């Protein structure tokens with residue numbers, strides 16, 4: 001039996017992927033083979049020696065200590081794109097809420113209750129809630145990954161001018177982007193031209209406080225900043241100062257904090273970007289399938305600390321080695337196997353940065369001794385045998 005521990009509520013469709021004959025769910029810390037998680041913070045968590053993988057049912061992995069996981073030979077997965085449409089639709093709501101004051105207008109109507117002169121007051125006072133149109137305004141999109149692309153393309157459909165910035169855009173992503181999205185050479189260029197700026201980059205040490213006082217100063221007077229990516233990307237004190245000085249008109253964010261609560265111009269949403277039935281199901285199913293293929297076949301799809309390594313099963317046993325990306329590892333692993341007179345049926349090795357992963361299919365199930373010897377090697381972080 002393999003033990004799966006869920007650290008957040010995971011959609012039923014995802015849990016149903018695990019065959020009951022070979023998997024069980026546990027709440028016991030330290031007993032898990034794999035963890036399924038959404039936004040729970042694992043950074044300070046101790047992991048049991050049996051933990052082989054963590055799957056984040058979602059995009060952002062800043063709640064997971066990925067570097068520490070790699071050192072312990074734990075593969076960290078996420079589910080790229082699986083909730084992107086849900087976030088795109090909430091960004092649209094954010095754009096509409098910041099161009100048309102529907103939220104205060106609804107609050108005003110509710111405050112009137114069922115007053116007899118309701119219809120009359122509506123017509124008398126609605127001019128307090130006049131807005132502007134999105135059509136013709138410029139949207140700046142920072143980060144053109146799964147979400148940024150959908151947002152940029154949608155804004156084109158809304159007849160907005162769209163300017164996008166992503167120095168690391170993938171070829172795949174570039175193909176999906178509407179040709180009407182203008183390409184900005186720098187963050188500064190986006191900030192200077194946009195009426196609305198929306199951020200869709202991961203939170204990393206490099207992107208922390210991406211938008212701080214000096215960036216806010218470049219924004220057009222009266223512009224709106226939308227942050228559906230992570231709170232730490234925007235320096236809150238600076239944004240509050242820019243709002244107070246009327247440099248910017250609004251800050252719409254999916255990441256509330258005590259400092260932002262109740263401040264003029266701030267619209268707080270309780271981290272609902274991925275909270276649709278469809279996105280929760282997509283993420284849960286994808287995360288579960290990634291874990292199952294890793295646990296049962298050693299295959300890796302959508303890990304953040306290793307590249308994709310997928311090989312059809314052959315032979316009688318598979319050795320799965322998570323190791324450092326240093327010279328001679330492949331020769332060491334294959335040498336150890338051939339020294340035992342064992343034939344290698346198939347072998348696949350890929351690396352990403354400091355780490356690498358090697359799958360070896362052999363023609364005998366008797367490989368535990370080899371695995372034990374490989375585990376002695378300090379550059380090898382985990383060896384699994386799958387028969």
Ligand SMILES: NC(=O)C1=CN([C@@H]2O[C@H](COP(=O)(O)OP(=O)(O)OC[C@H]3O[C@@H](n4cnc5c(N)ncnc54)[C@H](O)[C@@H]3O)[C@@H](O)[C@H]2O)C=CC1
Pocket residue numbers: 058059060061080081083084087142143144145146147148165166167168169170173200201202203207228229230254271272273274275
């Ligand atoms: N509010 C919510 O519920 C959700 C929030 N998110 C957040 O949104 C982020 C983005 O999600 P996806 O689009 O799915 O990820 P993604 O990985 O598909 O796209 C991220 C893009 O940001 C780009 N990028 C990285 N550093 C950059 C920089 N300094 N300047 C400009 N571009 C940069 C990358 O090249 C990549 O194209 C996630 O990391 C997560 O933090 C994601 C899903 C739901």
Ligand SMILES: O=C(O)C(=O)COP(=O)(O)O
Pocket residue numbers: 038039057058059060061083271273274275
């Ligand atoms: O996928 C992401 O990065 C998100 O922020 C979604 O978070 P959640 O799964 O709703 O807790």
